[in-house]
Amino acid sequence: AQRVTQPEKLLSVFKGAPVELKCNYSYSGSPELFWYVQYSRQRLQLLLRHISRESIKGFTADLNKGETSFHLKKPFAQEEDSAMYYCALSNYGQNFVFGPGTRLSVLP
Amino acid sequence: EAGVAQSPRYKIIEKRQSVAFWCNPISGHATLYWYQQILGQGPKLLIQFQNNGVVDDSQLPKDRFSAERLKGVDSTLKIQPAKLEDSAVYLCASSSYVGYEQYFGPGTRLTVT
Numbered sequence: 001a002q003r004v005t006q007p008e009k010l011l012s013v014f015k016g017a018p019v020e021l022k023c024n025y026s027y028s029g030s031p032e033l034f035w036y037v038q039y040s041r042q043r044l045q046l047l048l049r050h051i052s053r054e055s056i057k058g059f060t061a062d063l064n065k066g067e068t069s070f071h072l073k074k075p076f077a078q079e080e081d082s083a084m085y086y087c088a089l090s091n092y093g094q095n096f097v098f099g100p101g102t103r104l105s106v107l108p
Numbered sequence: 109e110a111g112v113a114q115s116p117r118y119k120i121i122e123k124r125q126s127v128a129f130w131c132n133p134i135s136g137h138a139t140l141y142w143y144q145q146i147l148g149q150g151p152k153l154l155i156q157f158q159n160n161g162v163v164d165d166s167q168l169p170k171d172r173f174s175a176e177r178l179k180g181v182d183s184t185l186k187i188q189p190a191k192l193e194d195s196a197v198y199l200c201a202s203s204s205y206v207g208y209e210q211y212f213g214p215g216t217r218l219t220v221t
Contacts, residue, residue, distance in 0.1 A: 032207070
């Protein structure tokens with residue numbers, strides 16, 4: 001069965017420090033991986049997807065098929081990065097599965 | 109462009125009552141999703157429509173949940189009868205097509221007492 005795990009419920013870092021949000025998945029095939037973000041009092045929104053290979057707001061994520069991971073990284077965290085982050089996968093745009101989420105708190 | 113609209117924003121009902129949620133997707137978006145998000149968990153896909161056809165409803169508890177998307181635009185999600193464990197935020201999302209970026213609505217917070 002498809003599954004997404006995010007081992008940290010809460011991650012606190014200081015402003016300017018590197019941040020890594022972990023995501024592991026189980027899937028028999030080649031899924032599409034995403035990171036979604038929800039800022040305080042805002043709607044859930046797409047941050048990035050692995051096929052785009054983009055850097056959004058300084059965040060990057062690399063798909064490691066061997067380790068079945070899709071960790072989200074940013075070299076220098078900013079206070080405005082504080083939010084809830086969800087890793088998700090899909091099978092050709094269907095069968096979306098979200099992880100439980102990690103709350104990132106960037107301290108001043 | 110206008111975002112995904114959902115109503116009501118909040119609903120409190122007693123168990124065994126019925127409730128319906130409404131979603132208006134972004135104009136022109138062919139794909140519509142309903143998710144259930146229980147407190148402390150990630151969103152769980154309940155049903156996915158492509159126009160007015162169902163693409164995936166494998167996780168929809170069909171004994172009590174139903175959804176429709178007449179004319180391929182607006183959609184309603186109904187729970188009948190509600191249980192305590194249905195307390196959650198119900199999110200609607202739409203995308204221009206299957207596999208494209210999903211845009212989420214503000215959600216409806218349901219409390220079943």
